[in-house]
Structures are given as structure tokens and as C-alpha cells.
Amino acid sequence: KNQVEQSPQSLIILEGKNCTLQCNYTVSPFSNLRWYKQDTGRGPVSLTIMTFSENTKSNGRYTATLDADTKQSSLHITASQLSDSASYICVVSGQAGTALIFGKGTTLSVSS
């Protein structure tokens, strides 16, 4: 069964610290992997999209990595800010024409 698992479920860090969120997937065939940020009460917003041939992609303080061999991805947040408090959702796209598969998300809380 195609699944996307994220860890940890939740995380609390101090402002200014770095953190890494994990995503493992069993989707096959694989097309691309996306990370979304969802603020409370808002819709998800795309951070990065990586295809099979890409193993890292950055968007400001956010850096995503992808290991297609082990079917793992991570999202690294550098020098966290209070505004980084949100849910981060890993999403995998399989073959063309099939639905996106969403992880349950990791809830990040950044405290001062």
C-alpha cells in the first residue's frame, strides 16, 4: 500500500535553533516529493518539490533532501523563527494521473 510516514509527530524547539523533520514513503512508482507548510487556519503552501533526479533543494532557510533509493526525505530548518511554527506536510506523487499521497504532518512549535 502506498503510504507516507512522517516523524516526529510534533516538535518543540527554541527560536534560533535548527531542526530536521523526516519523511519515509512506500509509493511506487515515484514521480516527485513535495514539502508543504501549513499555518494554523490556513491552506498548505508549497516549500519545495523534488523529482527523482534531485537530492537536495533549498527555499531560504528550508532545505529538503531526497534519497530515492531508501525512499526517505528530510526537511531541515535553519535558524528557526517564531513564524516557522506550523504543520509541515510531506506529499508524494506517484505515476502520472494518480492522486497525491499526503503524510499526516509534523507540528513544529518554535518558542522564544
Place this chain on the structure above:
Amino acid sequence: DAGITQSPRHKVTETGTPVTLRCHQTENHRYMYWYRQDPGHGLRLIHYSYGVKDTDKGEVSDGYSVSRSKTEDFLLTLESATSSQTSVYFCATESDKKALGYNEQFFGPGTRLTVL
């Protein structure tokens, strides 16, 4: 959220009543989607549309119907709402012009529906 609006943003209704949620886009995107988001679950696809009057079922379509009479509008209807349909509903759009081999989905702000 830019270019996608959902209405209403919040709604409380009673079991057995019909409910229609509206998604409006100004991006002229071909594809539109309805998802629901519940605690302990990832976003789950309800229905999607690949053009005017062209729709298909998603993973959790039971109890829901959709209509798309114009490119910009995609309606989700609960014919007879049940408490299990209490959820946050998100609309998403996607163009048919692939960039780098994939299409990006853009999400609306969501509608919080409570069925009592």
C-alpha cells in the same frame, strides 16, 4: 491562497441538512480538487475535476457530490450531512502546463464545517 477563495469559511449545520461549499479560482487552472483534513489523517481526496463538467471520485467520495459548470467554480455538496463529515475542507487547483515534469497544486484557505 492567492487566486483561490472558498465560501463559506465556517459553517455549522445539523445532521440531515444539505450543504454546498464553493471554491472559486482566478488562475484559469484546468484541474480542481476537494480534500478533507481530519486529525490523525493526511489530506484525503474527495472528488476532482479535470475540466468543465468532467469530474471523478477520489478516495473518500461517499456522501459527497460535485459539479463544475465553469472553469472557475467547483462546488462540493453534502446531500444529507452527517456528523462524520465534520471536517476542514480544502479546495486545490493545478494547471495543465507542466513545469520541470510536474504540476504544482495550490490550496485555498479552507472551510471549517461542523455537523451537529
